[in-house]
Amino acid sequence: MSEKAEPESALGEYGPGEGTGAHGAGPGPADGVRTPGAPPQESPPQEPPRRAPGEGRRRSWTRVGFSLGLGATVAWLAVQTVLRVSSMLTLLLLSAFIAIGLEPVVGWFTRRGLRRGWAVAIVLTGFVLLLGGFLALVIPPVAKEITALIDAVPGWLQQLHDHQSAIGRLEDRYHVVEKAKQQIGSGGAATGVAGGVLGAGQLVLSTLTSTAIVITVTLYCMAALPVIKQFCYRFVAASRRERVEGVAEEIMSRIGKFMLGNLITSAIAGAATFGWCVATGVPYAAALGIFTALMDLIPIVGSTLAGIVVSLVALSVSLPIAIATALFYIFFRVAEDYLIVPRAMKFAVDVHPLVTILAVLVGGALLGIIGALVAIPAAVAVGLLLDEYVFPKKQGS
Template identity: 25%
Template sequence: MASTRYVAEGGRRHSTWQDGLGRAGSRCAQILLLLTLITVAVYGLLQVRLLVIPVMIALILAAAIGPFVNLLRRKGVPGALATGIAFLGLLVLLGIVTTVIVLAVRSEWDELVAAATQGLDELEAFLLTGPLPVTQEQLMEGRQAVIDFATSQQVRSGALTGLSAATEFIAGTTLMIVVLFFFLKDGAKIWNFLLRPFKGRREAKLRRAGRRTLEVLGGYVRGTAIIALVDATAIGIALLILQVPLAIPLAIIVFLGAFIPLVGATVAGVLAALVALVANGPVVALIVTIIVIAVNQLEGDLLQPIVMGKSLELHALVILFALTAGTILAGIIGAVLAVPLAAVAWAILQVWTAEDPRVEDLNPDLPPAGSEPT
């Protein structure tokens, strides 16, 4: 056969795949096959994203809440009751946050509309009398363009798309809640069932990979929540002092935005600055911008290294690539999930290749962590 053809050269026999070009071709074929499998897998998962995304979110939340459930069990609380306490506590917390946002928006809506009208008039006057070469005709054209876009067919079709997305959101949220309950209640049984086909060394590695997955996900969620709480508290207090409308909802948006690394808190801070610009004028908006920048610097230089520790051992460039890929594949929810999933993938790879110093028990021939090569 052509693939195993041998050529006689100086009394020796050589395979056509053993020279440099053959080895390169074999490696390229392997890479292409791997990329094809990954592409098909990603495409298949996207087709059932209404199932995959709720399961991923439930797994991340279970990893974060799991230690609390285990603590209750060690205190003598029955497993079902401990799961119910943690589960209901999470639902109550989400309900409180939603109620606070709705009540704050409802109570300050009239004030915001009045302040926005006055702020837009001040902004228009600043643009006409300021250093920028803007004329009244250009402002009128811009206003008309906004009105035309708001009443266009594109916006109406987008509203229908939004209705469909809302229906999917409700269905996905319901599924996530159910899956989360069973992950908290029977997570160990589910994992043991999945590992039944594996024995010996491979089973040990898979169990270690599972523990590292829970450690990375739990540490990431808890650390990010602490950092987000600090960001939201600092910016919320500043907004209250400056009397910016919707200070509490904006602080909650900052908290949620912090779960998108690198860009989430910044975008939420920009939104707060825009509200301050419209409602309070450019001076207050500039102060809010300075506060947002200072808080982001505090987060990046102090909070991230101290709070997160080694739960997210990824370079900033890898995080940026993961955010971009997640956003392209699944939008905002993809951006939220991309970084912890990338961290989990890296942790599992370290366990599987014995590069994690905490897997020496699985590799008796591995030298001690930190030892010099001989």
């Protein structure tokens, strides 16, 4: 009896028709019954709970609105920060431009065995000597003219009471002294003079501070220029780093050559001004020559402004000399644009004259004199970048 009960108990464990698998041979996974020793089966995925209509959309619009508001706030703060430090950024740009422009001179010394620190010190010493020589030439004439003006004031006051003199006739007609007394009594003139003196003092202090910042930053940039370049190159992917380094080095080389070419043309302009002033008897020939050389560093408008100033100084000699000086500068400007500059810049940059004019106008409108000074090198850099990355190249080139 016990032997016959075993099959029934085994069959009864699974039940009729169960545990036979696909062929009735035993339990299988298709039967939904766990086989002893087999891994547990995964439960079927459950459907996610349904959201109310419009719930996900409300959350999405809230997130988008918050992101837009935060982005607009960050952008506004960034623009305000840039505007506040725009003057400082301009000085830093000028310092970097001067450092890159003087790099060929520093490199010339380093290639001859000098350490970079000594090369930078030599270049800085030369700059300080040049600036000191300019001040030594300019300060004595200016002090002399101020002294002469102060000494002439008593004579002008005496002529005010002389009805036969030109100043006296002007006083009789316009009553300048009486109006000046009224202004002084009301406090308007005193306030204007005080404001003018305060403004002049602030301008002098700002100029000295800016000059010190530019010299200091330029010195550090010149000394650490190789390290700065290598640090900037590390932000470029290794696969493109060699190409980017080649383009950057070419841009800096062009800027340095432009700076040297500009210095050559400026030196020629200063020497021509000095020679003309000596030949025609215009005073302060050396100071005017250095002034013209410095102004000629500014493309297009620099030499024109210098010519106007020198022509006004020539009026102290005579009107014909002033007219002749103005004609001399017109002739020199034509010669500089068509003879001197093309030959001096032939080895440096190749920029179309229209691009030059537009770059100087835009740079001057954005950053003033500094923008006009760096406009042409910036145009050269933009041209190189366009040729390298934007304009399609011919096959095989």
